Amino acid sequence: MNIFIYAIVFWLAAWALNQYLVKQSYDVVMTRVVNVFVPLLFGVTLLVLWEGATRGFEIPKILLPPPSMIWERITNSLPILWVDFKQTFLHAVLIGYVIGCGSGFIVALLIDRSPFLKRGLLPLGNFVAALPIIGVAPIMVMWFGFDWQSKAAVVIIMTFFPMLVNTVQGLATSGHMERDLMRTYASSWGQTLLKLRLPCAMPFIFNALKINSTLAMIGAIVAEFFGTPTVGMGFRISTEVGRLNVDMVWAEIAVAALAGSTFYGIIALIEKNVTFWHPSQRV
Amino acid sequence: MMGKNGKLIPILTVLAVIVAIWYVCVVWLNAPFEYDQAQRNDIELTFGEMVSNTMAQKRPVLPAVHQVFEEIWNTTVLKKVTSKRSLIYHAWITLSVTLLGFVMGGILGILLSVGIVHNKAMDKSVMPWVITSQTIPILAIAPMIIVVLNAIGFSGLIPKAFIATYLSFFPIVVGMVKGLRSPDQAQLDLMRTYNASKSQLFWKLRWPSSMPYLFTSLKVAVAAALVGAIVAELPTGAVAGLGARMLAGSYYGQTIQIWSALFVAAIVAAGLVIIVGILHNYVLGRMGQLDGQGTREADA
Numbered sequence: 001m002n003i004f005i006y007a008i009v010f011w012l013a014a015w016a017l018n019q020y021l022v023k024q025s026y027d028v029v030m031t032r033v034v035n036v037f038v039p040l041l042f043g044v045t046l047l048v049l050w051e052g053a054t055r056g057f058e059i060p061k062i063l064l065p066p067p068s069m070i071w072e073r074i075t076n077s078l079p080i081l082w083v084d085f086k087q088t089f090l091h092a093v094l095i096g097y098v099i100g101c102g103s104g105f106i107v108a109l110l111i112d113r114s115p116f117l118k119r120g121l122l123p124l125g126n127f128v129a130a131l132p133i134i135g136v137a138p139i140m141v142m143w144f145g146f147d148w149q150s151k152a153a154v155v156i157i158m159t160f161f162p163m164l165v166n167t168v169q170g171l172a173t174s175g176h177m178e179r180d181l182m183r184t185y186a187s188s189w190g191q192t193l194l195k196l197r198l199p200c201a202m203p204f205i206f207n208a209l210k211i212n213s214t215l216a217m218i219g220a221i222v223a224e225f226f227g228t229p230t231v232g233m234g235f236r237i238s239t240e241v242g243r244l245n246v247d248m249v250w251a252e253i254a255v256a257a258l259a260g261s262t263f264y265g266i267i268a269l270i271e272k273n274v275t276f277w278h279p280s281q282r283v
Numbered sequence: 284m285m286g287k288n289g290k291l292i293p294i295l296t297v298l299a300v301i302v303a304i305w306y307v308c309v310v311w312l313n314a315p316f317e318y319d320q321a322q323r324n325d326i327e328l329t330f331g332e333m334v335s336n337t338m339a340q341k342r343p344v345l346p347a348v349h350q351v352f353e354e355i356w357n358t359t360v361l362k363k364v365t366s367k368r369s370l371i372y373h374a375w376i377t378l379s380v381t382l383l384g385f386v387m388g389g390i391l392g393i394l395l396s397v398g399i400v401h402n403k404a405m406d407k408s409v410m411p412w413v414i415t416s417q418t419i420p421i422l423a424i425a426p427m428i429i430v431v432l433n434a435i436g437f438s439g440l441i442p443k444a445f446i447a448t449y450l451s452f453f454p455i456v457v458g459m460v461k462g463l464r465s466p467d468q469a470q471l472d473l474m475r476t477y478n479a480s481k482s483q484l485f486w487k488l489r490w491p492s493s494m495p496y497l498f499t500s501l502k503v504a505v506a507a508a509l510v511g512a513i514v515a516e517l518p519t520g521a522v523a524g525l526g527a528r529m530l531a532g533s534y535y536g537q538t539i540q541i542w543s544a545l546f547v548a549a550i551v552a553a554g555l556v557i558i559v560g561i562l563h564n565y566v567l568g569r570m571g572q573l574d575g576q577g578t579r580e581a582d583a
Contacts, residue, residue: 019404035407042408063431120293130506131552132513135525135545138533143344214417225426225517226533241426249427261415 007052014045065247073247074254080236081255088233089259091148092220096155101212103156104163105205109193111164112171122168129161137223146227154223159212166208170201203278206271213263217256305348312344313337346539354543367523370547376524378551380440380512384447385505391448392455392504393497399456400463400489401481410460417453425515447511451504458500462493491570498563505555513548525551 018038026034047067053059054066061069074081111117137154144150174197182192224234233252240248310333317336321328328336338347346354355370362369395413399406425446432442466488474484516526525544532541 015404018408022403022407038404038407039409039411043412046412063434116293117297119290120295120297123290123294124297127553130502130556131549132506132510132545134510134514135529135541135548138529138541139538139545141533142536142538222514222517226530238426241430246427246431253424253427 002056004052004056007049007056010048010052011045014041018042062244062246065250069247070250070254073251077248077251081251083231084233084236084252085255085259087148087229087231088151088220088224089217092151092223092232093155093216093263095148096152096220097159097212097216099152100156100159100216101163101209104160104208105167107160108164108167108171111168113189118168122165125161125165125168129165133158133161134219134222137219138226141223141226146229148232151220151223151228151232155216155219158215158219162211162215163205163208166204166211167201170204171197173204174200202271202275206267206275209267210264210271213267214260217260217263221256302348305345306338309343309345309347310334310337313340316340316344342536343538346542350539351542351546354539355546358543359547370525370528370543373523373525373528373544374547374551377509377512377516377526377548380443380515380524381447381505381509381551381555383440384444384511385451385508387444388448388451388504388508389455389501392452392500393459395452396456396459396463397485399460413453413456416449425511425517429515443512443515446515447508450511451508454500454503454507455497458496458503459493462496463489465496466492494566494570495563498559498566502556502559502563505559506552509548509552509555 018041021034021038024034050064051066051068054064065073111121134154136157140150140153140157144153171193178196178200179192182196187195221234221237224232225238228235233256236252237249240246240252314333314337317328317333317340321333337343338350340346343350358368358370362371366372395409399410428445429442432445470488470492471484474488479487513524513526513529516522516524517530525548528544529541532538532544
């Protein structure tokens, strides 16, 4: 019980500190530091509360292990985690993501040349993007077998439509004036595309890339619930839940979370450098 | 959306092309099995026989569209609703989880966004984690949450609804934060000159102007809630619901069953999005905002 009270005290102190920090005014560098520090402190507080609650109330480890125990499990079973990571992330997610986004992009470029197709495919693409596509997972497992190929296929289907819809929308954003200017330069379709319309479409394309990074992880992990060789993050999660090795499950989740956020972060970083001109990127 | 002039014909054309490609794939993917069967029974297959056979297999690699609809018809209209083989029964279970999760996610999302807009510390500390929470493949935790909550004694709808909640609150937070901040400085200043209190400012300016954003994000959220509900049904061991139908179908190689569950899930998703869309039009129509600036901004 005592430990939990300490955790609560820590939380209150951290909250007060955060309240104080955001009320001050800073120069540019300090603002950045504070912007990173405040959410970080909040995250640490959550972990402390978690640890305090599980130890203080003596919650059974099967229900919710404390973070320290999960960390111990992570450091102890690095080889297994690495093998699962390789199977799920490096194979299924990355390959599926690249093919899915790439084909979505290319199809969008093809559609863009035909207004008829654009009017027909865009509403359908929007519709499909709202569907529970994850449901094709059992079918893909049946078609492509238990290994990572079937998971990559699920990821391809899930990432294709957001990319298609966003790219088509993005290509339509360049204004008439700008396009007319390109015409007066006698630029070809390809030149207009490369120098005007693709740069204009970049915010939309990166939006799709970001959405897809999450979708790809979800797709690959859930597809593993439908059948895998005895390796992979989704497989490990579903089997260890059955054996009530909850700390191992949380270790996998931590790895998945880390991989997911890093993946997202890298794309956000590239976006920042590519679309530096966009209002949302200027501070 | 569908009724707009000039869109219907292209959409129908594309749909027709997709169905045509589907049937070609049916023949192509199911043909090896037919030839194999014919060879075993020493029968010569003509091309026409082969084609018609591929569309009537019991466990095809890819079922034909009409087979799927036949199965849907058989398991909805011709079955009693209470029967465990009725798709309406399973769809209802999934739908109730979806709606419960959607409502909880909606309330959570709106509360969080109100807090974020009114408290700077919350904005700085919670918002990055809300975004991070979505980069985590949360569906991975689904089996975990279900098993743990079952162990404490929660079973039935609630654990599954939590997963639907988790997926649906995010778009609402993001949309509502944007919406509650959408009134511009001139409007805020006007409210100040009226000596409006904080709650008046909220109910008379911020809340109404966030409506277009709210409904746009509700459309995304309801679709996400359905995905959450379907995935949440997987780890419970194929008991009931559309997700369970898919899992059971994949265990026993019943492709037609998987596809029919998938189609029904798609129909449910479309229905939910359309209902939210109708509410959207109704509310904004009553507020006199239909096709106004707000709608377009939020949709962009």
